Amino acid sequence: MAFSRLFSSSVFKEMAGKGRSPLFARLVRQSFTDAEQSQIQSVGDAFNYAFERLKAHANRDEYVYKAAITQRILLGRHSLRSACMLNEFRVGICKVDLAILNGTATAYEIKSERDGLGRLKRQLDAYQLVFPRRYVIAGENHIDGVLQSTDPDVGILMLSGRYQISTIREATERLDLVQPAAIFDALRIDEAIKILNYRNIEIPVVPNTRIRGELREIFAGFAAGEIYSTFVSVVKESRTLASLGDLVSDMPRSLHAAALTIRVKPAEHKNLLAAINSTFVDALGWA
Template sequence: MKSENDPSKILNPDKKFGPLLARVFSSSVFNELANTGFSPTLNSIIKELDIKVEHYENLGELFECTYSKLSKVYRNEYLYKNSIANKILLGKYSLNTASMLSEFRVAKSKADAIILNGTSHIYEIKTELDSLERLDQQLLDYQSFSEFVSVVTDKKHIPKLLDKIPSNVGLIELTSRDTFRTVKKPLSNLDKLCKNVQFDALRQSEYVRIVNLHHGFVPDVPNTLLYKECKKLFKDIPIRVAHKYILGELKNRNLSTQKKELVIRAPKSLKVTALCSRLSIKQINNLSLALSRGIL
């Protein structure tokens, strides 16, 4: 029998508190902790939720308990992304061979999550709180960039999505037990990838390295013409080769040794934020200290 002081009994599980619980995992809270080690926004939320901080050994434990309640009353996009980080990236792969990006710009859309290991797999999230209004355009964009594309969703959307999504797009349910159930496996888009879309998703430093690696030189032109000339050379690269180059570049984004250590140490509730945020070494140190200390 759990004691009255058990942390799992402290947060109110009423659904009306869902949006407020979700704010605990907002970028404003995370950025404040990363910048100064303290979060006035989080302190305000703690007071509003009437959380008894003395029941928590440290801030990391408070995040874990809040996340547990969030999963029961308000399954928002953050919860889906964090499940992808925990169960797919960290559950199936290694940070030495795979990485994850969030809100990744592809043509007219932003991919909720993309995992890069030996290939690319975009996961588009449609929670029970979302409509399916923009999905057609999103999937069209993603299939032009990534070898595999899947929609991760709540069971209420599955019947409609089975009729709506293209044959090569996968479908995954996030169950009420916070596990993934594959409804439909994705098929490869490798031969349908679009070089224009691929190139425009890269940063200048990335496409310059790719062009230099493949062709052995970088165009000797003014900076204003570098994009145009590099794009011409990129289009000469065979699509499967170009895809491999892109994997190499994207996997190196934001994944320093210090960042990997933060991801490993971070509570499960914060894995996706630790993975996908751009952080300096000072910010990583601030976060590590903040998560391990008592709550003021």
């Protein structure tokens, strides 16, 4: 669906790089009727209109769910200064759709109306090695299936047809399932070294080809309780989104999730905002 593709990284990065997006122009011509186009004043208005259409129950995709988590949980309960949100964070062979780190680390697996549940158990089993709190956020059509196929310690959130998040089951924190070696595998080398520095542990002096193996061995020797809080603190600091606060506040609400999950260079923020503030008529001529 063209409405969904408007919120893709391709459109967002094209706007940031060029101050315009020919792909955006093509997509709106495909998805907006002539009558709809005549009512839209700016590019930002077009995004808001498209998002309202995507929120319609039968059309919801992953971006709608990421936007709900961004607005209702990250920005609604926390802030960009107190919490960090990770997008598509790799754990083993799986990627967490979104994770939020504040005092703890919580993984959110999205199962939209378009998704199936076939991979859910494998995904949650992977996430538990790094995230002691796990939630599945799903549409109403999946709730019974998620309840039947998940352990009692997995939290379940429902995104209603009215775009409200309700808690079906709270997550239980399972720090006992976390494995420090899996935490290491999910980190950048600089983050792992910083964690060890905070613990006053000497960094091995070995060739670069051996450093990952040496560091992993050190992490594997920890108990989860010894390393977990330091892991949360270091990743919150190294992957903070606080610098994006001004950008988010200047963007339409429908693009807040995009601004926080699609990374563009700070030098490109001006281009991005100029594109979003362009008139819709001008945008239709982008090439």
